[in-house]
Amino acid sequence: MTYAQTGVDIDAGDEVVKLIKPLLRKTYGPRVLGATGGFAGMFRLDYNEKLFKKNYRDPVLVACADGVGTKVKLAAEMGIYNTVGIDCVAMNVNDLIVQGAEPLFFLDYLGLNKIVPKETAAIVEGVAKGCEIAGCALIGGECSEMPDVYAKGDFDVAGFAVGVVPLKRAIDPTRVEQGDIIIGLASDGIHSNGFSLVRAIIKQRKLNLDKIYPELSKKTLGEELLVPTRIYAKAIVKLLAKYKVKRVVSGMAHITGGGLPGNVIRALPEKMDAVINTKAWPGPPIFDFLQTQGNIDQDEMYKVFNMGVGYTLIVRPTFAESVVKQLNSLGEKAFIMGKITKGKGEVKLQ
Numbered sequence: 001m002t003y004a005q006t007g008v009d010i011d012a013g014d015e016v017v018k019l020i021k022p023l024l025r026k027t028y029g030p031r032v033l034g035a036t037g038g039f040a041g042m043f044r045l046d047y048n049e050k051l052f053k054k055n056y057r058d059p060v061l062v063a064c065a066d067g068v069g070t071k072v073k074l075a076a077e078m079g080i081y082n083t084v085g086i087d088c089v090a091m092n093v094n095d096l097i098v099q100g101a102e103p104l105f106f107l108d109y110l111g112l113n114k115i116v117p118k119e120t121a122a123i124v125e126g127v128a129k130g131c132e133i134a135g136c137a138l139i140g141g142e143c144s145e146m147p148d149v150y151a152k153g154d155f156d157v158a159g160f161a162v163g164v165v166p167l168k169r170a171i172d173p174t175r176v177e178q179g180d181i182i183i184g185l186a187s188d189g190i191h192s193n194g195f196s197l198v199r200a201i202i203k204q205r206k207l208n209l210d211k212i213y214p215e216l217s218k219k220t221l222g223e224e225l226l227v228p229t230r231i232y233a234k235a236i237v238k239l240l241a242k243y244k245v246k247r248v249v250s251g252m253a254h255i256t257g258g259g260l261p262g263n264v265i266r267a268l269p270e271k272m273d274a275v276i277n278t279k280a281w282p283g284p285p286i287f288d289f290l291q292t293q294g295n296i297d298q299d300e301m302y303k304v305f306n307m308g309v310g311y312t313l314i315v316r317p318t319f320a321e322s323v324v325k326q327l328n329s330l331g332e333k334a335f336i337m338g339k340i341t342k343g344k345g346e347v348k349l350q
Helices: 010-025 071-078 084-099 117-134 195-205 221-225 233-241 259-267 285-294 298-304 317-329
Strands: 059-067 102-112 137-145 155-166 181-186 249-254 272-276 309-315 334-342 347-349
Touching (some): 071 084, 071 195, 084 117, 084 233, 102 117, 102 233, 117 155, 181 317, 195 285, 233 249, 249 259, 259 272, 259 309, 259 347, 285 298, 309 317, 309 334, 317 334
Parallel strands (some): 102 137, 272 347
Antiparallel strands (some): 181 309, 181 334
């Protein structure tokens, strides 16, 4: 017997490695050491003034791991493989920057039924693109062919991000005070949460992923659903870097599973509430479309989806307008969406 007879093709895996090497190198900076394709990636953290512009004083490493969820099922069904990698990076680095950290490097994990080199390389292409957008290096990963675990055509993608923040600059939710202002950053759509519900709606209503629905944009339904999660890393890192002395940002939240109520609450101390005006921003039409098609209660929509807000900041009131202008100048769609009041650590949608 041979390994290939069991469904594992080592030669196909080697071909993928050849295809993705140049994608990884595009994300490298002077801190990345060693050759591409080693057993582990190396990243230099210490200061060398000939190579690096800054040193990290009292550096704290920040790490997280996340995946894309069942959005990969739609990607496989549509045969579109080069966007979910961006989602994977976004789900990680957007969590990372909540702590005030700068993303340093990223590693990915792919589990597949069968390695099809061009398709597998397309997934990694998305990961590399996401790393470029986030400003971090893709220094390694793993591609595992497991036909006994994954059904034909199925795959999964997960990632691991590491960043750094100076100890005195780490975001501390206990600093959130009454009167602070909540700023929202627009999402690019559904991002990467709630897709089990999305897929259930598609199945129940027999929706066509290849159809352009008039309630949406000029994209097909499938293309609209696969729009990648927006990566907020560069804008947030640049904003925080402008305030080297004053700490105007008291809290942040990445709006993922649980929506605004389930994530903004994680940025609150016990005796403060977040009061959010849900009319402060225009939500993408995809949410109204799904709510109508699935006959979903409004509270359930806000519990499952981001509803057009992918990231939030809590800032001191005197700096709110300035922060909004800066974020808009950095390419984000920022808006004031609420305020902090005394309470019990709750999120109140109005």
